[in-house]
Amino acid sequence: MMNRILKIAVSMAFLGVTTVSYSQKREIIPLNCHFYPISESDTLNLAYHAVITHLEGDITLKRVVDRQNRVLRITKEGYNTEYSYLEQTTETLDQNGKLKSKMTRNKDNGMFHTAYYDNEVFLGEVIYKPIEGYEITKAGQIPISLVEKNEFEPTPDFDKTTWNKSLANNLRYPQHARDLKETGTVILALLINENSEVIQIEVANPEDISKSLAKEAIRVASMYKGKFNAATDYNGNPVESWLYIPIGFRLN
Numbered sequence: 001m002m003n004r005i006l007k008i009a010v011s012m013a014f015l016g017v018t019t020v021s022y023s024q025k026r027e028i029i030p031l032n033c034h035f036y037p038i039s040e041s042d043t044l045n046l047a048y049h050a051v052i053t054h055l056e057g058d059i060t061l062k063r064v065v066d067r068q069n070r071v072l073r074i075t076k077e078g079y080n081t082e083y084s085y086l087e088q089t090t091e092t093l094d095q096n097g098k099l100k101s102k103m104t105r106n107k108d109n110g111m112f113h114t115a116y117y118d119n120e121v122f123l124g125e126v127i128y129k130p131i132e133g134y135e136i137t138k139a140g141q142i143p144i145s146l147v148e149k150n151e152f153e154p155t156p157d158f159d160k161t162t163w164n165k166s167l168a169n170n171l172r173y174p175q176h177a178r179d180l181k182e183t184g185t186v187i188l189a190l191l192i193n194e195n196s197e198v199i200q201i202e203v204a205n206p207e208d209i210s211k212s213l214a215k216e217a218i219r220v221a222s223m224y225k226g227k228f229n230a231a232t233d234y235n236g237n238p239v240e241s242w243l244y245i246p247i248g249f250r251l252n
Contacts, residue, residue: 027052034189034204034242035064035073048072070095077107085109101152116152116234123234126150154231154241156192162226163245170220173249174212182210185248186217194238196230204244217247 031048032038038045051063059078065071072095077088086107092100098120105112110130116123124138133146149157176182186209191200201221203214231241 025054031064032204032206034187034244036187036205037207039207066095071097114150114152118234124152126152151232152234154233154239156196156231156241156243157229158243159226163224166224166226167220167247170223171247172216173251174216177210177212177216177249178251180210181251182213183249183251184209184213185246186214188217188221188245188247190221190228190243190245191240192228192230192243193240194230196228196238198228213249216249220247221245 027050029037029050029052030040030042030046031050032042032045033047035048035050037050046067048064048066051065053061055061055078057078059076062073062075062077063071064073064075071093073090073092075088075090077086079085080087088103088105088107090101090103090105092102094100099117101114101116103112103114110128112128113125114128115125122139124136124141126137127135128150129135133148134150135143135145136147136151137143149155185205187204189200189202189204190198193199201218203209203218206214228243230238231243233239
């Protein structure tokens with residue numbers, strides 16, 4: 001199955017090398033529970049730290065650790081010179097350091113391959129091809145070709161048409177932000193419980209956006225009356241999960 005991904009899986013070893021040496025440049029960035037950067041003074045919302053190191057060969061390594069210094073994510077990004085595209089690999093680990101998933105993404109065209117694990121036991125894999133959709137293989141089953149949703153990814157669905165109409169009818173550019181020519185994209189985080197109910201709305205990227213735009217995005221999202229569907233786990237059971245939705249503010 002991996003051979004059907006254009007220029008992506010064949011280079012998983014490219015970013016997996018461990019013999020490169022470290023440069024002197026190193027950053028430590030505080031993150032909130034949504035893995036977005038926050039101010040160093042925002043100790044209330046501090047959940048993780050990203051430790052970013054720039055390696056030889058223009059490769060960037062990012063390790064995300066929790067407050068107990070446990071590594072939860074490892075991301076490597078660099079240019080694949082053999083196939084001429086920007087490649088990113090991300091491993092997610094549980095609190096015991098066991099592999100939960102590994103994604104290899106072609107950042108130039110959006111294609112990716114992800115393998116999922118439970119207690120390091122292989123569950124299945126997904127290939128995503130823009131326009132075509134998802135190709136899913138579960139352990140011991142025949143592949144399911146070209147479906148609209150990644151069943152392994154706990155991301156709730158919602159009525160996009162109703163959502164877009166709600167935005168068009170209710171979104172207002174704050175005058176204060178307009179006067180200051182403030183623009184940007186608010187990443188809304190909606191917590192949806194097992195009963196498909198929205199129980200919390202907040203801004204995932206507070207450092208990237210002005211307070212007035214963030215407030216307007218939350219106001220509009222709170223007015224949305226469309227249907228949400230709960231995320232599901234690998235066994236099809238509904239689970240509580242965050243849904244991330246971008247809302248862009250641009251001045252003409």
